[in-house]
Amino acid sequence: MATNNLRWGSRIGLILAMAGNAVGLGNFLRFPVQAVQNGGGAFIIPYLVCFLLMGIPLLFIEWSIGRFGGQYGHHTTPFAFNRMSKAWMWKYIGVFGIFSNITIAAYYCYIESWTMSYVYHSATGTFSGMNQTGVAAFFDDYLNIFTSTTGIPFEAIIFFLFCLVLNTWVLSRGLSGGVEKAAKIGMPLLIFFGIFLAIKAIFLKAGHDGAINDGTVGLNFLWTPQYSSLTNPKVWLAAAGQIFFTLSLGQGSVQCYAAYVKKKDDIALNAMSAGWMNEFVEVVLGSAIIIPISIGYLGIDRVIELTSFGGLGLGFRTMPFLFQQWGPVLAAMAGVAFFGLLFFAGITSSLAMGTPVMSFLIDEFKWRRSRAAIGFGVSVLILGLPTVMFFQKGVFDEYDYWAGTVSLVLFAMFEAVLFAWVFGMKKGWSEITGGADIKVPGVFKYILKFVTPVILILVFVTSLIRPANDDWSKVSITGWALHPESIIAKIRNDHIGPNQRYFSDTFYAETSGTVDTVFVCENKSVIAIKKSDNSVKTFETAVSNYAIVKKGDVVCTGDAIFSGRFINNVFYIDMSRLLLVTLFFVICCLIFVAYRKRKKEGTL
Amino acid sequence: MNTSAFLFMIITEVIITGLTLYFFFKVLLMKPKVDVNEDSYLDNDEPETKK
Numbered sequence: 001m002a003t004n005n006l007r008w009g010s011r012i013g014l015i016l017a018m019a020g021n022a023v024g025l026g027n028f029l030r031f032p033v034q035a036v037q038n039g040g041g042a043f044i045i046p047y048l049v050c051f052l053l054m055g056i057p058l059l060f061i062e063w064s065i066g067r068f069g070g071q072y073g074h075h076t077t078p079f080a081f082n083r084m085s086k087a088w089m090w091k092y093i094g095v096f097g098i099f100s101n102i103t104i105a106a107y108y109c110y111i112e113s114w115t116m117s118y119v120y121h122s123a124t125g126t127f128s129g130m131n132q133t134g135v136a137a138f139f140d141d142y143l144n145i146f147t148s149t150t151g152i153p154f155e156a157i158i159f160f161l162f163c164l165v166l167n168t169w170v171l172s173r174g175l176s177g178g179v180e181k182a183a184k185i186g187m188p189l190l191i192f193f194g195i196f197l198a199i200k201a202i203f204l205k206a207g208h209d210g211a212i213n214d215g216t217v218g219l220n221f222l223w224t225p226q227y228s229s230l231t232n233p234k235v236w237l238a239a240a241g242q243i244f245f246t247l248s249l250g251q252g253s254v255q256c257y258a259a260y261v262k263k264k265d266d267i268a269l270n271a272m273s274a275g276w277m278n279e280f281v282e283v284v285l286g287s288a289i290i291i292p293i294s295i296g297y298l299g300i301d302r303v304i305e306l307t308s309f310g311g312l313g314l315g316f317r318t319m320p321f322l323f324q325q326w327g328p329v330l331a332a333m334a335g336v337a338f339f340g341l342l343f344f345a346g347i348t349s350s351l352a353m354g355t356p357v358m359s360f361l362i363d364e365f366k367w368r369r370s371r372a373a374i375g376f377g378v379s380v381l382i383l384g385l386p387t388v389m390f391f392q393k394g395v396f397d398e399y400d401y402w403a404g405t406v407s408l409v410l411f412a413m414f415e416a417v418l419f420a421w422v423f424g425m426k427k428g429w430s431e432i433t434g435g436a437d438i439k440v441p442g443v444f445k446y447i448l449k450f451v452t453p454v455i456l457i458l459v460f461v462t463s464l465i466r467p468a469n470d471d472w473s474k475v476s477i478t479g480w481a482l483h484p485e486s487i488i489a490k491i492r493n494d495h496i497g498p499n500q501r502y503f504s505d506t507f508y509a510e511t512s513g514t515v516d517t518v519f520v521c522e523n524k525s526v527i528a529i530k531k532s533d534n535s536v537k538t539f540e541t542a543v544s545n546y547a548i549v550k551k552g553d554v555v556c557t558g559d560a561i562f563s564g565r566f567i568n569n570v571f572y573i574d575m576s577r578l579l580l581v582t583l584f585f586v587i588c589c590l591i592f593v594a595y596r597k598r599k600k601e602g603t604l
Numbered sequence: 605m606n607t608s609a610f611l612f613m614i615i616t617e618v619i620i621t622g623l624t625l626y627f628f629f630k631v632l633l634m635k636p637k638v639d640v641n642e643d644s645y646l647d648n649d650e651p652e653t654k655k
Contacts, residue, residue, distance in 0.1 A: 010647040220605040224612040262644045273627035280624040
């Protein structure tokens with residue numbers, strides 16, 4: 001029988017691993033996009049306020065819960081919560097701390113594999129000579145698992161498997177020999193690549209290498225304060241959401257890393273150091289790369305349009321093309337630096353997701369370290385394959401929404417209440433300050449007790465009932481239209497549109513406009529509809545299905561456009577939800593078994 | 605860059621970079637605790653007790 005003898009090698013290693021956990025793809029792809037969409041410079045004010053009132057307090061809470069649980073041999077949240085309160089439900093709420101990690105890792109490893117693949121393609125000059133449409137099409141082809149961009153069949157799956165094996169191998173080497181070493185290599189390289197790209201971006205000159213704007217135009221756009229947006233609840237919600245993602249809060253990984261810190265050792269200074277390191281990477285480096293470069297080449301309007309599709313699109317569909325403007329050698333270097341940076345940001349985070357799962361298997365079922373790492377790898381493979389194979393059917397987005405967004409907020413809300421109100425602030429405060437190498441300001445005692453839980457409850461409630469177009473003035477007692485991204489609207493599948501049946505013989509238009517093109521190519525039938533704002537929405541289906549509209553026809557949302565046999569996206573979406581719910585209940589059952597076992601052994 | 609954007613960027617970045625370096629160097633320069641029998645870190649163990 002194996003016991004959990006994982007340990008950190010050094011304090012710096014722990015901080016780099018914890019910072020690596022927090023620093024992820026979102027620091028470079030999500031933060032600048034959120035800033036652009038929420039008032040540029042004015043976004044920073046709510047962002048920093050949320051960091052002080054929610055981010056730092058939650059870091060203190062999660063580090064404390066972790067170290068507290070670790071003293072009793074509980075390295076994951078279910079039994080750490082059970083130690084804090086004997087009420088039966090807390091250990092099941094703690095299940096989120098394992099569930100979120102497996103689920104997020106399942107799709108996160110897939111994105112990580114894209115970065116690995118793009119490092120390869122940048123180094124080998126695949127993007128050389130491609131125009132912007134070609135680079136965007138390359139990304140779409142890559143996501144289609146049946147299309148190979150390198151000649152390797154099922155390339156996306158191969159890279160995903162390779163990435164998963166790498167993660168499993170590093171995890172099997174333990175904390176000091178695996179996770180910590182990866183962080184000690186990854187974090188400095190990431191910062192080095194980031195500084196190189198930021199310097200290139202800031203010193204971009206209009207008229208050189210095809211740039212139409214100076215790099216400072218992008219910085220100006222990002223940093224010009226728009227104080228009017230401070231009164232907009234949408235901006236505050238976006239800032240609070242970004243703090244969650246960027247610090248990897250509400251996930252269970254911070255608690256797990258901190259569980260390997262002993263009672264008399266510091267957590268307060270460690271938390272501050274890792275937290276601020278993440279802020280440096282996000283605000284200082286993250287804001288100085290993709291926005292200045294993309295605005296430099298594409299202009300502000302085009303970038304605003306591109307950011308509406310999210311940071312992933314901008315990073316993978318556009319950046320390789322922009323790097324090409326710097327000549328073949330610099331393009332290869334910039335591509336390797338940019339996607340290498342994203343890869344290191346990704347792998348240090350996915351390793352943090354693997355550690356709680358491994359620790360749970362070692363603690364509760366006495367698995368050996370290598371067996372537990374393989375257990376994590378296999379779980380992620382089973383759960384991740386649907387996101388790879390049905391990416392374009394919306395499975396990836398469902399995982400991201402429920403596990404990567406809703407679960408985090410829900411879990412953080414419960415743990416803040418547990419820590420401050422159930423466990424109690426007196427014990428909680430002594431956990432935070434015990435062994436501390438810095439003096440934690442007393443005001444945090446009140447912030448932790450009153451402000452943080454209230455903010456988290458507000459964030460959750462507003463996510464539940466978010467109004468359409470984020471127009472909060474429309475909220476009334478008689479009801480209001482919901483935003484398609486609100487939790488209630490998501491449950492009702494409001495975002496699906498007219499194709500609400502799993503299987504059908506007709507496919508209905510999901511947008512209004514004029515049919516721009518109808519064609520058959522390779523193995524698919526395609527209809528492109530031009531909307532009133534001149535953007536084009538494309539619908540693709542199998543070649544055996546046929547279009548029942550022709551070029552120039554005006555169609556409205558809900559009009560039939562294809563005839564044949566269809567399995568609609570709603571089928572894949574509901575199946576992925578079923579899979580996630582099943583996973584949650586399976587983990588609950590494992591917790592129940594482990595609880596009975598511990599009770600029998602008297603180790604609760 | 606306009607003045608307000610420039611000032612806003614510089615002030616924010618200086619504060620964040622300053623605090624990052626301050627906390628990081630505080631950790632770096634902190635001596636291991638001598639009164640703790642066994643701390644959390646392998647590197648601080650006596651050579652014979654290292655696993």
